[in-house]
Amino acid sequence: MTNKPHIQQQFQARMNEDELLNCMRCGFCLPTCPTYIESGFQESHSPRGRIALMKAVVDGLIEPDEDVERSLQLCLGCRACESVCPSGVRYGHLLEEARDIIAQHKTYSPIVRFIRHIVFKQLFPHPKRMRMVTALIGFYQRSGLQTLVRKLGLLRLLPSHLATMENVLPNVPTWKQMNERPTHVESLIPRKRRVAFFRGCLMDTMFMDINDATMKLLQLVGCDIVIPETQTCCGALHGHSGEKADAKTLAKRNIEAFETLDVDYIITNAGGCGAFLIEYDHLLKDDPVWAERAKAFVAKIKDVSVILVELGFHHKDWHAPNQIVTYQDSCHLRNVMKTAKEPRLLLQSIAGVEFREMKDADRCCGSAGIYNIIEPDMSMQVLDYKMEQAKQTKATTIVTANPGCLLQMKLGIEREGLTNVRAVHLVELLLEAVEATTQMDEPLKQIG
Amino acid sequence: MITEQVKRQLIDIVGAENYDDSKAGRLVYSYDATPNFQSLPDAVIAPRHTKEVSEIVKICNEHRIPIIPRGSGTNLCAGTCPTEGGIVMLFKHMNRILEIDEENLTVTVQPGVITLDLIHAVEAKGLFYPPDPSSMKISTIGGNINENSGGLRGLKYGVTRDYVMGLEVVLANGDVIRTGGKLAKDVAGYDLTRLFVGSEGTLGIITEATLKLIPMPETKKTMLALYEDLEAAARSVSAIIANKIIPTTLEFLDQPTLQVVESFVNIGLPTDVKAVLLIEQDGPKEVVERDMEAMARICREENAISVQVAQTEEEANNLRTARRSALSALARLKPTTILEDATVPRSQIANMVKAINDIAKTYNVNICTFGHAGDGNLHPTCPTDVRDKDELHRVEQAFEDIFAKAIELGGTITGEHGVGVMKAPYLEWKLGKEGIAAMKAIKQALDPNNIMNPGKVFAKSTRKRVVITR
Secondary structure, three states, X not given: OOOXXXXXXXXXXXXXXXXXXXXXXXXXXXXXXXXXXHOOOOHHHOHHHHHHHHHHHHHOOOOOOHHHHHHHHOOOOOOHHHHHOOOOOXXXXXXXXXXXXXXHOOOOOHHHHHHHXXXXXXXXXXXXXXXXXXXXXXXXXXOXXXXXHHHOOHHHHOOHHHHHXXXXXXXXXXXXXXXXXXXXXXXXXXXXXXXXXXOOOOOOOOOHHHHHHHHHHHHHOOEEEEOOOOOOOOOHHHHHOOOHHHHHHHHHHHHHHHHOOOOOEEEEOOHHHHHHHOOHHHHOOOOOOOHHHHHHHHOOEEEHXXXXXXXXXXXXXXXXXXXXXXXXXXXXXXXXXXXXXXXXXXXXXXXXXXXXXXXXXXXXXXOOOOHHHHOHHHHHHHHHHHHHHHHHOOOOEEEEOOHHHHHHHHHHHHHHOOOOOEEEEHHHHHHHHXXXXXXXXXXXXXXX | OOOHHHHHHHHHHHOHHHEEOOHHHHHOOOOOOOOOOOOOOXXXXXXXXXXXXXXXXXXXXXHOOOEEEEOOOOOOOOOOOOOOOOEEEEOOOOOOEEEXXXXXXXXXXXXXXXXXXXXXXXXXXXXXXXXXOOOOOOOEHHHHHHHOXXXXXXXXXXXXXXXXXXXXXXXXXXXXXXXXXXXXXXXXOOOHHHHHOOOOOOOOEEEEEEEEOEEOOOEEEEEEEEEOOHHHHHHHHHHHHHOOOOOOEEEEEEHHHHHHHHHHHOOOXXXXXXXXXXXXXXXXXXXXXXHHHHHHHHHHHOOEEEEEEOOOHHHHHHHHHHHHOHHHHHOOOOOEEEEOEOEOOHHHHHHHHHHHHHXXXXXXXXXXXXXXHHHOEEEEEEEEOOOOHHHHHHHHHHHHHHHHHXXXXXXXXXXXXXXXXOOHHHHXXXXXHHHHHHHHHHHHHHOOOOOEOOOOOOOOOOOOOOOOOO
8 A cells, every 4th residue: 555644644534533432342243244254253354343443543553554454455345233233333434434545545556447447437327338238248148159158168267256157147138128218107006106216237237127027016016116317326336445436426416316306215126226325415414515415315215125015015915936935135235224124024925935034144145246356255255154054944045135145146056056046136036926926917018 | 572583483383374463463452342441462363272372371471471361352341451562362263162061061162162152052952051241242251251251140140150160271381270170069179260260361371161051941031110210220129139039130221221222222112211120030930920920019019110021032132132232332322431340239239329320410420320230230331532531530530439339338349340450440449458469479379470461450559540541
């Protein structure tokens, strides 16, 4: 790390001292921290240790050296520590600020700089480019290129976790499908709520089926849905990787896209996005023009599972083919959006589904945004533990509520060679139940 | 100071991966859960078995390097803060349950085993290990033994001390001794087991422990008694015991504590009453029911406005979790949270509660009180801010008065948190000069070079400030 004195100064200027002092070091967070456990109980890889390091940098007790940076880098950002913190320390905010300071002072290698530039500036903020990249993946999958690459064994050139990842990517939609997205959908029953849908980047491209399923369920329970065209990436990826300025720009664009709509809620179906959206008020708290607007935006954010429960989806008699189902919490859905009961309630309401809670379902699966790509060793270690717990339940369906987790679960299933196990998003399973229960009405099929 | 040569010797013993003297590596072991104590060790070491511990100790003894054994660093007396530098010793590799002996009802463990893991492991076999400190999800058995930890079940079942039957200890000269064993009776010589329990790492390093287990109680019930008057709650505690009922748990929480705990747990705790008692009883069904009824009656007689029995185990567990999070939840109120551990004979609990409130008024400080009322063990806690020097001074004075009052009522300065650095200046108040001299003689005999967690238990001078900042 370069320019340590300046980083130290920035820590002193920008880190929230009250929040740092608020940690009374009771250690209640330790047993929930995946990196603390997987690192063999190293305090430097625990929330308490990381807060102590941040505070020590502020206090001038230590320099922000490579070890400090490593400690902050290895954090998954799952924020499980916040859910169990009796003192209510907002660890995620401290981490984000510290990472931002470090990233701003970091000289990345040219190749990393290039990748960061492409991902953060050229790709995710631009929905059209996201669709193009997805279309390219589609071309790769459908043109025979994928078959060829696999036959030639070219995947061996990739690190093993990336090669496995290639294998578990869903079959993506075509360019045409991605460009013909609805902007307004009407309820199938007399309207109960008017909602806006935050469609997300990956969810509206690679996982388009999940977005479609989400909208169908919303229609079914009585929602009119608006999907504003001007919405953009939520900025989570940026915020978590020390690109806070970009995250703020994206936040403002989203607030603008949604604030004029007359809706009851803004619905998300990705815990990672939802959690970032729901903290726009924190992100923009020092911006006099935007702080209040952010608060109004945040007040409307809800995960799809919450509104489904609110409108009584689980009171209907749904049934699905017999299967054992377990649920892997999306960390950000649980720890930031505080939504954990609803997905379980929905799953348990379906006849034919035998719901079995896995041990430590609330522990991170190791996906954590792009963590599984940049920290493969720790990520795979965390995943192995997760799959062990999932296997114990004998579940044939692993349900998640976030695209990153979903991919990671698919990766885990592939790595373990579990041929009779599948991973799905919550709404996919719910829609299956709806379809199995009713002969779908014609209008339902034509959505999208 | 650790010379290059000593460092090489230590690395030869444990391997480079188990020795860390990096700045960040040392920083994260410079504290425990005690507010306002921080001091960097010179290195951190993680031995893999007893023999390595012994070899490390020999080197440290030769070079006069302090050793601070540390579990998960959750103690509240600065017992594992390396105030004099030296080596922090971790037990992350020595964390196995070695044996659960169902014939002798014992469990033998290494010091790094997490308390709750031990509890779960023995409960799976229908056995019961009662000590349950609030930090049990992460605290280690080694730490519990060194601090003689208590918990919510202490009233009926006692504390850690009452369950330690035998120990393996590495002494300051590197000798490995074994005390006690799986014996119901054993009078062969001094009871060194009891000496080491609660010795805060100042006499030797515990590397193995054999603990007593008891059969799992058949049933358990939990209830909450609500009061408009603090002292009425405290009087109920003495009345229950005077009626010859020993409940498993008899916990006290005052209104400020209730309010802040409820804001964390959100389980509908009553926040509009002045105090509650959390009462539990376990045992055979008939006995539990009879006792619960009797205690409910006593509480009402002492003016409880309502007595509510938990209807499900989930509800009961929520109440216990709420109580366990009291201390850390109080940390929400202000940046600094200073808590004490004054303990009085049970019969004096009402007087102590009253005294604490009077003292808080005298010094114009905000004191929230919760604790193991049935044990006479209260945790008056003061949310404050280290940056407010004036208030901090008043807090110190208030706590000094609380200590003095506890001793006056026949009590002690610490019931279960230990002396460490934090209460060392007050130890003489409890023990007298002669008592301190006797303890120092033991320390001198077993650790002549003062390498075992130096600076703990014995203060350089009596009655200093409660709060020290670096």
